[in-house]
Amino acid sequence: MLKRIAPDEVRLGHFIHAIDGSWLSHPFWKTKFVLADPADLAALRASGVEAVLIDEARSVVETEMRPAATSASQDASRVPKQAPASSGDGLRAPSVAPAPLPQSCSVAEEVARAAQIVNRSKRVVMQMFSQARLGKVVETARVLSVVDEISSSVARNSSALVTLARLKTADDYTYLHSVAVCALMVNLARQLRVGDESLVRELGVAGLLHDIGKVGIPRQVLNKTGRLSDEEFALMREHPGHGHRLLREAGTESEVVLDVCLHHHERIDGRGYPDRLSGDAIGLFARMGAICDVYDAVTSERAYKTAWDAGDSLARMLKWEGHFDPTILHAFIRSIGVYPVGTLVRLRSDRLALVLELNPDDLTRPVVRVFHSAAGAGRIPVQDVDLASSSVDDSIVSRERPRDWKLVPWKARWSALMGLDPDLVDGAA
Ligand SMILES: [Fe+2]
Numbered sequence: 001m002l003k004r005i006a007p008d009e010v011r012l013g014h015f016i017h018a019i020d021g022s023w024l025s026h027p028f029w030k031t032k033f034v035l036a037d038p039a040d041l042a043a044l045r046a047s048g049v050e051a052v053l054i055d056e057a058r059s060v061v062e063t064e065m066r067p068a069a070t071s072a073s074q075d076a077s078r079v080p081k082q083a084p085a086s087s088g089d090g091l092r093a094p095s096v097a098p099a100p101l102p103q104s105c106s107v108a109e110e111v112a113r114a115a116q117i118v119n120r121s122k123r124v125v126m127q128m129f130s131q132a133r134l135g136k137v138v139e140t141a142r143v144l145s146v147v148d149e150i151s152s153s154v155a156r157n158s159s160a161l162v163t164l165a166r167l168k169t170a171d172d173y174t175y176l177h178s179v180a181v182c183a184l185m186v187n188l189a190r191q192l193r194v195g196d197e198s199l200v201r202e203l204g205v206a207g208l209l210h211d212i213g214k215v216g217i218p219r220q221v222l223n224k225t226g227r228l229s230d231e232e233f234a235l236m237r238e239h240p241g242h243g244h245r246l247l248r249e250a251g252t253e254s255e256v257v258l259d260v261c262l263h264h265h266e267r268i269d270g271r272g273y274p275d276r277l278s279g280d281a282i283g284l285f286a287r288m289g290a291i292c293d294v295y296d297a298v299t300s301e302r303a304y305k306t307a308w309d310a311g312d313s314l315a316r317m318l319k320w321e322g323h324f325d326p327t328i329l330h331a332f333i334r335s336i337g338v339y340p341v342g343t344l345v346r347l348r349s350d351r352l353a354l355v356l357e358l359n360p361d362d363l364t365r366p367v368v369r370v371f372h373s374a375a376g377a378g379r380i381p382v383q384d385v386d387l388a389s390s391s392v393d394d395s396i397v398s399r400e401r402p403r404d405w406k407l408v409p410w411k412a413r414w415s416a417l418m419g420l421d422p423d424l425v426d427g428a429a
Pocket residue numbers: 210211239264265293
C-alpha cells in the first residue's frame with residue numbers, strides 16, 4: 001500500500017516508491033528502492049522535498065521490528081531456567097538480577113571510567129583465554145562482574161567504551177574485540193528490547209565469550225598479515241565449533257551463550273559457517289552476534305588491514321547482500337547512531353568534523369568537532385558544534401573517508417581530536 005509521508009517520518013528500511021519535487025536528479029533516486037543507507041536518509045531529510053511516497057508492504061521498518069521482538073521473546077522463552085550461581089566450576093547462566101540502570105552521561109564524562117573498565121576487562125579476557133588453552137575454566141563470578149561493568153558503562157553512554165576499544169592494536173585485537181562485542185551486544189539488546197536485564201546480561205556474556213574457540217588456533221595463523229592459505233582458513237573456520245565444545249565441557253548451560261558462540265559466523269544467505277544455516281534457521285541472538293562481531297572487526301586495526309571509519313563501515317555492511325538480517329542491522333545502526341561517534345563527516349559549511357556526541361532525539365544531528373576546511377584551507381581552529389541547536393545553521397551533507405583527505409597519520413590525529421589518550425588503554429599506544 002502506498003502512503004505519502006513527510007521526509008522527517010521516513011526511516012531506514014522504508015521502501016521508497018517516489019519522491020515529490022525535482023531536486024533529486026541523481027540516477028539513484030529515480031529507481032524504487034529500500035532506503036538502507038543512513039547517509040541517504042540524512043540527505044533526504046536535509047533536501048527540502050515536501051513528501052515521499054513509500055510502499056508499506058515492501059518496507060522492512062517497524063512492521064518487521066515487531067516480529068523481531070516477538071521472535072526475541074520466543075527465543076528468550078527457550079532459554080533454560082537460570083542456574084544457581086556457580087562457585088567457579090563452570091560458566092553458568094547468571095542468577096542474581098543485574099542492578100538497575102544508571103543515569104546517562106556524555107562521552108567525555110564516561111571515557112576515563114570506560115578506560116578503566118576496558119583495561120580490567122581485557123585482563124580478565126586474557127586470563128580466560130590462557131586458562132582455556134590449558135583446558136581450565138574461568139570463574140563465572142569474574143565473567144559476570146566484567147559484563148556488569150561493561151553493561152553499566154554502555155547504559156551511562158552507549159558510545160564511550162566502544163569508541164575507546166577502537167584504539168586497540170592488532171596484538172590486542174582478540175581480547176579487546178571480545179570486550180567491544182560484549183558492549184555492542186548489550187546496547188543492541190536494549191535497542192531491540194529483547195527482554196529484561198537478565199537476558200541483556202546473558203547476551204553480554206555471549207559477546208564476551210563468542211570467540212573463545214580461537215584458543216585452538218595457532219597464533220601465527222591468528223595474527224598472520226598475509227592472505228590465509230586454504231588449510232589455514234579451514235582451521236579458522238573451526239573456532240565456533242571448538243568454542244562451543246569448550247563451553248559445554250566447562251558446564252555452560254546458557255543456550256544463548258552456546259548459540260552465539262557456535263553460529264556468529266552464519267550468514268542469512270546460507271553461505272556462512274559452520275552449519276551453513278540460512279534465514280530464520282539462524283537464531284535471533286546469533287544474528288545479533290554476527291553484526292556486532294563484524295562491525296567491531298572492520299572498525300579495528302588488524303594484522304592485515306587498517307581500521308575503517310565507523311560510518312563508512314555501516315554503509316559497507318548495508319551493501320553486503322545476504323550477509324546480515326537487515327531488520328537487525330537497521331536496529332544496530334539506531335543503537336550506535338546513523339553517524340557513530342568518531343565518524344568523519346563533511347558539513348554544509350564545507351568543513352570536516354568528527355562526530356563527538358549522539359543526539360538521541362535526532363541521530364542525523366549530533367554534536368561534532370570541526371577541525372578542517374574542505375575548501376582547501378586545511379587545518380582550522382577546533383570548534384564543537386551542536387547541530388541540533390536552533391542557533392546553528394549547519395548540517396551533515398556526507399560521510400567522508402579519511403584517506404580521501406590525506407589526513408595522516410589518521411589514527412593519532414583521530415585519537416587526539418576525540419580527546420582519547422591512547423595511554424588510557426593498556427598496550428594501545
Ligand atoms: Fe568468530
